[in-house]
Amino acid sequence: MARKKSDNPTDGELEILQVLWDRGASSAGDVQQALGGATGYTTVLKLLQIMLEKGIVTRDDSRRPHLYEASDTRKRTRSKFVTSMARKLFGGSTADLAMHALSEENITPGELQEIRDLIDQLEKKAK
Numbered sequence: 001m002a003r004k005k006s007d008n009p010t011d012g013e014l015e016i017l018q019v020l021w022d023r024g025a026s027s028a029g030d031v032q033q034a035l036g037g038a039t040g041y042t043t044v045l046k047l048l049q050i051m052l053e054k055g056i057v058t059r060d061d062s063r064r065p066h067l068y069e070a071s072d073t074r075k076r077t078r079s080k081f082v083t084s085m086a087r088k089l090f091g092g093s094t095a096d097l098a099m100h101a102l103s104e105e106n107i108t109p110g111e112l113q114e115i116r117d118l119i120d121q122l123e124k125k126a127k
Contacts, residue, residue: 008084009077013051016044017077020057020070027065 009017019034020026026034032044048068051057060067072080082094090096102115 008081009051009054009056012039012047013056015039016047016051017056017070017074020068021074025060025067025069027067029065031068 015035016031019031023030023034028045028048029041031048032039032041035044048057048059052059052068056071057068058071060069070077082097086092086094086097090100107115
């Protein structure tokens, strides 16, 4: 079955994306090493090929070894996930998603302050 470009990354693909976001363009071997070696090289390479098919990564074929980079920023990928999750699980309501997340997690006072600051910023923009 052909993969769609809009497919969300799997958990394994997200681990690879974390490496690419943190390190920048990397070879399959570099990614495998950054993952701590728990995942085999051929598995990492296969995941990168699938991610390339899905449009999640790009590949520089002009040199050996090939270098892979994330197609989207961390922030944009997170936004896509949140939008998708809100649509699928919360009827499109990001507010319901946020309230559910806040009620399920142990939140530190510092995180609560960051949330209050964000709400203040959003309220200022809305005025």
